[in-house]
Amino acid sequence: MTALGENDATTSAGPGRPTGALTPRQARLVRGVAAAVVMxxxxxxxxxxxxxxxxxxxxxxxxxxxxxxxxxxxxSRLGRTRVATAVLGGGLAVAVLAVLLR
Incomplete structure (x- = not known):
């Protein structure tokens, strides 16, 4: 018998994955939605x-x-979430600069 309870094994994040981290699918969804909102x-x-x-x-x-x-x-749909975040940040920076340069 282990120190974990019966339900603790199912809620464990597993090796190498901290609790509360997004799965790759969730990260793609979050960045896609964020890009759509910015757009x-x-x-x-x-x-x-x-x-x-x-x-x-x-x-x-x-x-x-x-x-x-x-x-x-x-x-984001292709799984390049870090690159998508950089591109989204660039798009947001362009929009902010466009407002400031008015």
Whole structure:
């Protein structure tokens, strides 16, 4: 008999995996959803800014942010979650810079 109770063996994270860590599937889902939320926010902001003051610069900067967010979604689906996080951060940085450069 071990020191673990009957239910403790099923809730154990197993060797090498800390308790509370995301599984690869959960990590892909979280990053995909985060990229979709960023993409939606950038699209809404782009629409509002473009309606108020149409310019090619506005369209270009927000378009790049949308492309990077879409790329992050695809990378998440392919299992490249760390790369997707970096790309998503880049897309968010582009959107923030576009707002600041207004």
């Amino acid at each position: 939606l926010a950038v699209a809404v902001t782009m629409g509002v800014r473009f309606a108020a003051e149409p310019s090619l610069l506005t369209l270009g900067l927000y378009g790049v942010a949308l492309i990077l967010s879409g790329t992050a979604i695809v990378l």
